[in-house]
Amino acid sequence: MKLQEYTSSRHNFEECMKCTVCTAYCPVLQANPLYPGPKQAGPDGERLRLKAPYFFNQALKYCLNCKRCEVACPSGVNVADLIQSARIKYDTTPPKLRDRMLASTDFMGSLARPVAPVVNAVTGLGVTKTVLDATLKIDRHREFPKYSSRSFERWLKRRRKEQTVFPEQVAYFHGCYVNYNYPQLGKDLVKVLNALGVGVQLLEKEKCCGIALITNGMSGQARKNANHNVAQLRQAVLDKGLKVLTTSSTCALTIRDEYPNLLGVDNADVRESVLLATRFIFEKLEKGASLKFKSGYHRKIAYHTPCHLERMGWGIFSEKLLQMIPGVEFTLLDSNCCGISGTYGFKKENYEVSQAIGEPLFAQIRSVNPEVVACDCETCKWQIEMSTGYTVMNPISILAEAIED
């Protein structure tokens, strides 16, 4: 029916009562005057877009997809989903070479890993940065994440046998970052889980969760990855009866929520089994399992809740886990966006906005002056380390450091 087509949309669009609450919580609206804000870009704009695609506004690309508007909305409108869906549906401009490169985290990783020392040296050079800045518009201030010459997958495959002896098993969706850039986080998870009597397996073959593909206008590829990953998850969850853990809050949110909501990939039969590792560990400890902590351990920790974890509402598990460690002095940082939002902050045109958004968080970190900042997101880690000089660790790595070897 025509009327329906012109007036209804998904993502709880009709629930918006125009209360303006979301506009008070959008980090971009505070820093970038070109951005129309969540209410205008989301439900208000959707009303017009439904009438004619002509009303699609390119400025929607400034949305970080941080989902803070959704957390704030009292009416349950999925504002960020409305915005990202509109970009998927109406934006027909092909993504630039740079955006394609930034988005293809696993492809870039598999290319770079064998020659990691060279790539790391080259991307670290001032001259490379200047060239990237001028040619690809990747901001020169950014530090490129280092590539590791051994992938995590290879490391774990070699230990397959020793992992199978544990009575309980889980599968680990490690994500591109752990595989190519920071295998240590994966090793830390294995250490903690083994200490709890849990062995770790890989999925048969995982692909990048696809979040960077979605935000860089490559939803077709993202959907392919999603379908592939969901099939892999079904194998682990339905055939083998495993839970699937991640250490990245963004991978978890993407697989659980962005797949069905933005890409239309049904994951209902596996969704509840995809968990952030901190939640899994918290629940085990709550049910009576225990970890042996080193005596004399001491860390002053400030915890930053990444936006996507805030949206999932699971920050509480990381917080409570860290607070359980004897010798931890814990501060919960105010919930603010760090400004990087995956590949967003790497783009030259976003650099200043990105830093302006993060400033309240950086200022609070400086004033708390912790030994380490804890956070479950790899891109927050790059941003906070680059902008404040403080070391950022995943809560899992802190746990691994605090328990006996």
Place this chain on the structure above:
Amino acid sequence: MRFDTVIIGGGLTGMLAGITLQKAGQKTAIISTGQNALHFFSGSFESIKEPSQRIVELFAEAGVRLHYSPGVRLLPLGTFKESALALEDVDIFPTPKFARKVLIVNFSGYHDFFTSFLADGLEKQGMTCRLRFLSLPELETLQQSPSEMRSVQIARVMDRVWEKVVQEVRVLLKDEDAVVLPQVFGLQDTSVPGRIRQGIPAHVVFAGTLPPSVPGIRTLILLKQRYQLLGGTYLMGDEVIRAHTHEGVVHSVATRNLDNHYIEAANFILSTGGYFSKGLISNPFQVLEPVFGLDVEYKEDRNQWYNPTFKEDQPYMHFGVKADENLHALKDGKPLENLFVAGSILGGNRPEFGFAAGQCIKTALFAADQILKK
């Protein structure tokens, strides 16, 4: 996860109850779907007529300063309403004629502040008014999307450049003995309204704007900080979708985000607000409380829900959840012994606690006291 008390709904009511319980040594959590009615808060607690040391101190400990001075306050459209207890930057006057001559100042391009209504209203009370607009370069960038030139956006800028407003107003000021400014000051830096008053040689009145309410959000930020500093756990953006009750006792609740991880507690407070916050919902036949299915007081005949004269008192605003004398929630006529209801979800059921924000404070404290007495 287990707590001593779980509070469902994190508005004014939920936060005050949470702060009171944490102060008494309880381990509590607040679960709240989204933001709350403080975003529309005028800054005045109308129904509280008497001075209360306990209330003033509770707010002061969080850094929210209140003042008690019975009289009238200025509404956004130039009328006046009785008030006694309000935020420090919300004036209460002995009589509506608070000055002889008034300078009303707005920012160019800001449409959410109704200067001509204000002027009409003040002139009715015998005051002469002059309207002026300020253009500050710092606000120009906001005007690129005029639909988003809102109170909070301006307030963020004002936390930095309020001194310029003082200077400009001093230039504009002639022989007026009062200046009316929009309520866009002191969002993060709570000292700003006071410093503006000191800097301008006339009585400065901050008048309400369209939402979001800057004094309301400031209050919310400070109360939430206080609650978390006392060790409270605030689960923002999560929704209680189901409760597990057995023989009149609530054991745990399930939330949208935590799916099969239930939150357990010895006691629960339900402060999910009114229709705006979906603490109460309605369909063409009924008014319902969606989480527990509690008993709701409302009129059977739908024609009696509303008064066709829009400005009249609307009966549906008085509908609310039923509770016994100790604010235990009633379900099928029987009290749930560890579930207390507080705040606007009660509607007009319990006039002895007052109404609106005043009712929220009193019922929050009452419910917390009941739990602590157990």
